[in-house]
Amino acid sequence: MAERILKSVSVRALKGAKRGGQYRKEAMIAYGILIAGYILLQLGAATGIIGRNLQGQFVPICVYMALAISLNLVVGISGELSLGHAGFMAAGAFTGVVVTRVLEKSLSFAPARLIIALIAAALVAALAGFIIGIPILGLRGDYLAIVTLAFGEIIRNFMNVIYFGLNEKGHLVFSFNHAIDGIEDANRVITGPIGATGTTQIATFTGAMLLTAFTLFVVLNIKNSKQGRAIMAIRDNRIAGESIGLDVKKYKLMAFVVSAALAGMAGCMFGQNYSTLAPVKFNFNTSVLILVFVVLGGIGNIWGSMIAAALLTILPEALRQFSDYRMLTYAVVLIVVMICTYNPAIKARIGAVWSKINPFRKRSKDNSGSSGKKGKEAA
Amino acid sequence: MADNKEKENAVYEYSDSGHGYENRQEIYYNDNVGGRAVFVDSKEQYEADEPYNDEVYLPEKDRGKAPILQVNGLGIDFGGLTAVDNFNLTLGRTEIGGLIGPNGAGKTTIFNMLTKVYEPTRGDIIFDGKSTKGMSTVDINKAGMARTFQNIRLFDKLTVEENIKVALHHTTNYGLIDGMLHTPKYRHEEFRIRKEAMKYLKIFGMTKTADYRAGSLPYGAQRRLEIMRALATKPKLLLLDEPAAGMNPSETAELMDTIKEIRDRFQIAVFLIEHDMSLVMGICEGIVVLNYGRTIAKGSASEIQSNPKVIEAYLGKSRGKMEEEKHENLEEALSKGRLASAPSGKPDAGKEAE
Incomplete structure (x- = not known):
């Protein structure tokens, strides 16, 4: 019985691979990584192999994976460099904090609160993405990157001057640029540069993993839809895209807004993982870190960026034993990995070794198809 | 040396003037590649330009139906350069039209104007009964014009x-x-x-x-x-920019059949730029010849092949004719006392004479 099921699954997988299967293959790898990662980490935590410090990184790992996936929508699929991703993350994080604090009394079921917060965070971040997206649409390449950088900083600095609190009745009070008077410390929600305080930590590893899966689902689906094709077509050749009637601005904006919304959701999950969270966490460094995940994983390669996000989040923790040399080691590892993945000569060498040890390698039939066969017959 | 400088000045003089060439005796304009100044003999030659947008130029089967594309006096300047000037065209509903001309004649520029990659400086384009003024590339495609690229x-x-x-x-x-x-x-x-x-x-x-x-x-x-x-x-009109470039003769022959088949099956018009004369003469019902940004002839394949202007554009003038013209120009210039500013004949033709 089990054999029959296995057989039918593998046959279906093969059929999938035949039918424009690059997306299915990509999706299978990405979901596989996610499920395997979840099981491994849960097992590690249960058996005590993974220490407390690293267990604390579980939610951030998922969040960074989700951020890397969402940024890949702009950098990999839309082909534009964005350096302000942390800004959208911040917008989502603080929206989430406010929403969960307001709902805390009326809605005691934490997952429901979290879901409402996630939706709100997505909407606010999407709005931010839309507002930012409009002026930058005419820009390309480096110019666009610099403007997104500036906007990311604007969002973070905006967070520095907003104050939210709950008054005696439990209503939300808002103040701009100056602290709210007459509110107990415990009732402060967001306090300017200090950020969010007193948040109940409702983010869980499973929840974060589900969010990552959702992000992955959305991005992979978009990639294999009419909208995704339009976005990629414009990336490959803008003039040809226009010549077949694709609205370039619309699809650039669409990629940007969807990416921002997903980053907002990830940010919301991130915010729910800490009792206090300062806006400084969402500075330029974080934007660059997310971009590093994407570049390291291979631009446009979604599962690659997931692995990169996970490894680079674990790495600083794993390198604690090097104490003083921790960040130096981190940098060296980064350089080595970059060279190994982007230097064509080294890449070819690794590829050659991999093809020898690859257990899944295809024999005789490769994707050169009929021409390859003919060549062999002739020989 | 001094001669060259004078030529350049003359070019700017013309480009400033825009339309107002009617009253001029001598006109210079540039082709869009080398920025060479070209001497167009006289006012008469401009007047001799036919509009080429009459129904007469449509193939029999398309007559009586509104043409898919009508272009009147189309022109574009890039800075001081006039790349295309006074281009006229009528294309039937199911016509396969060809646009030929030497390198740098402005053929692709015309395609770019038709699809609004460039906004024309002068003239208007009427596509499927509607003016395309103010339309974007995207609008043009939605209206029913699709293209390929060189x-x-x-x-x-x-x-x-x-x-x-x-x-x-x-x-x-x-x-x-x-x-x-x-x-x-x-x-x-x-x-x-x-x-x-x-x-x-x-x-x-x-x-x-x-x-x-x-x-x-x-x-x-x-x-x-x-x-x-x-x-x-x-699309209702398919623009093909050098579809046979880089193909071998048998592939080209196959392509010819396919283009015809596409036309017959989808009942659309095709307008193509091509250097491969076997393709152009083989399938095009109407051919427009462009040289230095201006239409020099339109007609069927046989008419084009025997047109002296076309032969001249592709092969240059015969020696005798060239000498004759050189002489005439010289005389004309002398009579106006403007010897220094008037180059004799076409510069490339002059080179050959030396």
Whole structure:
């Protein structure tokens, strides 16, 4: 019985691979990584192999994976460099904090609160993405990157001057640029540069993993839809895209807004993982870190960026034993990995070794198809 | 040396004037490649330009029907350069028209103006009964004009099938939410456009390469894919920019059949730029010849082949005629006392004489 099921699954997988299967293959790898990662980490935590410090990184790992996936929508699929991703993350994080604090009394079921917060965070971040997206649409390449950088900083600095609190009745009070008077410390929600305080930590590893899966689902689906094709077509050749009637601005904006919304959701999950969270966490460094995940994983390669996000989040923790040399080691590892993945000569060498040890390698039939066969017959 | 400088001045003088060449005795203008100044003999030659947009120039079967494309006095300046001037054209509903001319004559510039990559400086384009003034490239495609490019522009990283599917974008009927969540509506539409994409791929027999990356195809196949992609937007007029470039004679012959077949099957007009004369003379019902940005002839293949202006544009003037003209120009210039500013004859022709 089990054999029959296995057989039918593998046959279906093969059929999938035949039918424009690059997306299915990509999706299978990405979901596989996610499920395997979840099981491994849960097992590690249960058996005590993974220490407390690293267990604390579980939610951030998922969040960074989700951020890397969402940024890949702009950098990999839309082909534009964005350096302000942390800004959208911040917008989502603080929206989430406010929403969960307001709902805390009326809605005691934490997952429901979290879901409402996630939706709100997505909407606010999407709005931010839309507002930012409009002026930058005419820009390309480096110019666009610099403007997104500036906007990311604007969002973070905006967070520095907003104050939210709950008054005696439990209503939300808002103040701009100056602290709210007459509110107990415990009732402060967001306090300017200090950020969010007193948040109940409702983010869980499973929840974060589900969010990552959702992000992955959305991005992979978009990639294999009419909208995704339009976005990629414009990336490959803008003039040809226009010549077949694709609205370039619309699809650039669409990629940007969807990416921002997903980053907002990830940010919301991130915010729910800490009792206090300062806006400084969402500075330029974080934007660059997310971009590093994407570049390291291979631009446009979604599962690659997931692995990169996970490894680079674990790495600083794993390198604690090097104490003083921790960040130096981190940098060296980064350089080595970059060279190994982007230097064509080294890449070819690794590829050659991999093809020898690859257990899944295809024999005789490769994707050169009929021409390859003919060549062999002739020989 | 001094002569050259004078020539340059003369060019600017002309470009400042814009339309007002009617009263001028001597006119200079530039071709868009080398920025060479070209001496056009006199006012008479301008007046001799026929509008070429009469119904007379339509093939028999398209007469009586409104033409798909009508171009009147189209022109464009780039800074001080006049790349195309006074271009006129009428194209029938199901006509295969050709646009030929030496390198740098402004053929691709005309295509770019038709598809609004460039906004024309002068003149108007009436496509399917409507003026295209103020339309964008996207609007033009939606109105029913699709094109291919001289230097192939495919979506390299997408597969062959996806390249066609992108062109079917506007007939694919689902929204972003359907795309994000892969709803049943998405699946239904995707299944339908996959079949439709395959239908287009069949035209050139490329269904086997459907899953290949467009960028990895051989050159000829890329050209064919580009034509199919343009066709998939369901145009009324198909513009082909050098469709046979880089193809061998048998491939070109095949392409000719395919273009005819496309015309017959979809009942559309085709307007093509081509250097391969076997293709142009073989399938084009009407041919426009362009030289230095201006129409020098229009007619059927046989008319074009025997047109002295066309022969001159491609092969240059005969020695005797050239000498004669040189002499005339010299006399004319002398009579006006403007010897220094008037170069004798065409500069390239002059070179040959030396």
